Amino acid sequence: MKSKSTTLKIIVLVVLVMLTCVYLLPIYVMLTNSLKTLPEITQRTYLAFPKIPQFQNYTVALFGSPNFLIPMGKPIINSTIITVTVTLLAAFFGGLGGYYLSRSKSTFSRIIFVLVGIALYMPYQAVIIPLTTITAKSGLANSHFGLILAYLIINIPLASTLMGTFFLSVPRELEEAAQVDGASKIQIFFRIVIPISLPAYASVAILIFTQVWNEFFISLTLSTPRTQTVQVAMAMTEGSTISPYNLQMAASLLTVAVPLLFFLFLGRYFVRGILAGALKG
Amino acid sequence: MISAKIQKRHREGASVAEFLVFTLPLLLFLLILYGTLFWNIYVSMANWVSTAANYTFTGFKWYTYLFHQTRFWVDVQNNLKWLILGVVPTIIAAVLLAYLLELAPFPGLESYVRTLILYPVAMSFVVTGTIWSWMYQPEKGVFNTIIGGLGIHSPFSYVNDPKTATYWLILVFVWQYLGFSVIIIQSSLRTSELQEMVEAATVDGASKLRILLSIIIPNIRSGILVLVSLLLISTLKVFDIVWIVTRGGPGVATDVLATNMIVTAYDMRLASAGAAIGVIIFLMAFIIIIPYTIYALKKWFE
Numbered sequence: 130m131k132s133k134s135t136t137l138k139i140i141v142l143v144v145l146v147m148l149t150c151v152y153l154l155p156i157y158v159m160l161t162n163s164l165k166t167l168p169e170i171t172q173r174t175y176l177a178f179p180k181i182p183q184f185q186n187y188t189v190a191l192f193g194s195p196n197f198l199i200p201m202g203k204p205i206i207n208s209t210i211i212t213v214t215v216t217l218l219a220a221f222f223g224g225l226g227g228y229y230l231s232r233s234k235s236t237f238s239r240i241i242f243v244l245v246g247i248a249l250y251m252p253y254q255a256v257i258i259p260l261t262t263i264t265a266k267s268g269l270a271n272s273h274f275g276l277i278l279a280y281l282i283i284n285i286p287l288a289s290t291l292m293g294t295f296f297l298s299v300p301r302e303l304e305e306a307a308q309v310d311g312a313s314k315i316q317i318f319f320r321i322v323i324p325i326s327l328p329a330y331a332s333v334a335i336l337i338f339t340q341v342w343n344e345f346f347i348s349l350t351l352s353t354p355r356t357q358t359v360q361v362a363m364a365m366t367e368g369s370t371i372s373p374y375n376l377q378m379a380a381s382l383l384t385v386a387v388p389l390l391f392f393l394f395l396g397r398y399f400v401r402g403i404l405a406g407a408l409k410g
Numbered sequence: 411m412i413s414a415k416i417q418k419r420h421r422e423g424a425s426v427a428e429f430l431v432f433t434l435p436l437l438l439f440l441l442i443l444y445g446t447l448f449w450n451i452y453v454s455m456a457n458w459v460s461t462a463a464n465y466t467f468t469g470f471k472w473y474t475y476l477f478h479q480t481r482f483w484v485d486v487q488n489n490l491k492w493l494i495l496g497v498v499p500t501i502i503a504a505v506l507l508a509y510l511l512e513l514a515p516f517p518g519l520e521s522y523v524r525t526l527i528l529y530p531v532a533m534s535f536v537v538t539g540t541i542w543s544w545m546y547q548p549e550k551g552v553f554n555t556i557i558g559g560l561g562i563h564s565p566f567s568y569v570n571d572p573k574t575a576t577y578w579l580i581l582v583f584v585w586q587y588l589g590f591s592v593i594i595i596q597s598s599l600r601t602s603e604l605q606e607m608v609e610a611a612t613v614d615g616a617s618k619l620r621i622l623l624s625i626i627i628p629n630i631r632s633g634i635l636v637l638v639s640l641l642l643i644s645t646l647k648v649f650d651i652v653w654i655v656t657r658g659g660p661g662v663a664t665d666v667l668a669t670n671m672i673v674t675a676y677d678m679r680l681a682s683a684g685a686a687i688g689v690i691i692f693l694m695a696f697i698i699i700i701p702y703t704i705y706a707l708k709k710w711f712e
Contacts, residue, residue: 137513137618138516141519144510148527153526158541173550175544222436223436225431225435225436226432229433239707245440246699247696247703248440250643250695252646253647254667254671255691256450258684259445259446259449260446285435285436285439313428315432343535345535364653366540374544378541381541384534385537388533389533391532392531396528403531
């Protein structure tokens, strides 16, 4: 559909410049202000460039100081533990569930599919009070398992549909040949299906990682000082007198660093994951 | 005879093992999820009003309580604003941008634009909200500095103005979801049938606008439907942006059901009323998601 018209070129150019400004501005504000000194920040010239870049701001944001009482180090570790565990378990169980949904045509599997479909979009507000009760009663409140459980019940249905979408498109010949040779479904899945599905697992893992890392509502209600996640710590820096803006921006950068690096270096998997999630089947 | 029996028992054993491995884990997690959902529905009809749980049945008492509060109706109005203004402009912008990229006269443009507008999907609303609330500051904020630099005294006080605050919050959402919407539209644009139809229309001398309106849009209906459902659900569940940027303020001007839920259940300790708001959000989500799920079901098992 390429076109050579001049008016079109002008339109595209204008749109391009506008988009570039609108999408780079927030990143520019975050980067430049995270490198400023406190006196520079109090002048409130947010668009100006830092005179001398203050790279030690990141160390302060990570480990805290008398000026910055919400060190991001511990929350980053907490979020890493929770997110990595949820990602691995959800991808594993989601692969199994997705394989079932993609290979069974029974009424039962149709019912499961509908239940999974609704579960994907379950508003957390509709389950949070019982979840709080469960974690408090079972003594999980002060360990990471409470949050891990809460994220698993939402992300296993998601991983199942994403993996299932992929398995639907896998040709059956290999599996049928293995079945003729007497291999069981379980053997086929672990020896044949998993190895050829590793790129799909990577897409799903990146998508779930990003989603869980960025999730705020559940971690706000379920996390305790011991299990505080990175988003909750970040939210505490907002509007509080104990965190100067330059350090708040440095903390923002630390919060987005991991998923943003995933996006920049593994963008292909990212896009594939989003598309699989949106266009199930 | 005997070997057939053994074989049958063997097959039964295999299918039990398959059930345990493939179906049971998913089933268990679904059971917990729907268990908590029904538990929450029961809490909304109980009388839980302090830190200690109280499961005395009270019917729809807390729903009536909510319906008599002006705050609840402010929330509903704000949620409706989110549903309409978070979805319609995003989709129009996404379709136009996706079409423009199809026509793109410059090489390399697409991957540049894709990276540029898609990176927000990797960022949390907590961080985007923090940055945008800076940019929105009425005095010397980033936007007003830019407008002032053009020699105009900015009339905007953004999220500090109760009348327009919600619209400025929705703008952050549109900014964050535009890239996501564009790639979904793009993937439904790129079917070979559609490309052929566009080629044919171009040969016939149809204008670009005409091609967009009478060929492309009718043919990407299902992609648009999917996107509408996804955006509706995301705007319905909106919590993070509001909580971070305004916390529902000024007053309750930007309050939505999700922020009200957490204030009611955890700050005011009215767990039953909070649960009732949760049920209301679920029912709204359910209405949105059912047509989409049926569509997905048909596609999946066809």
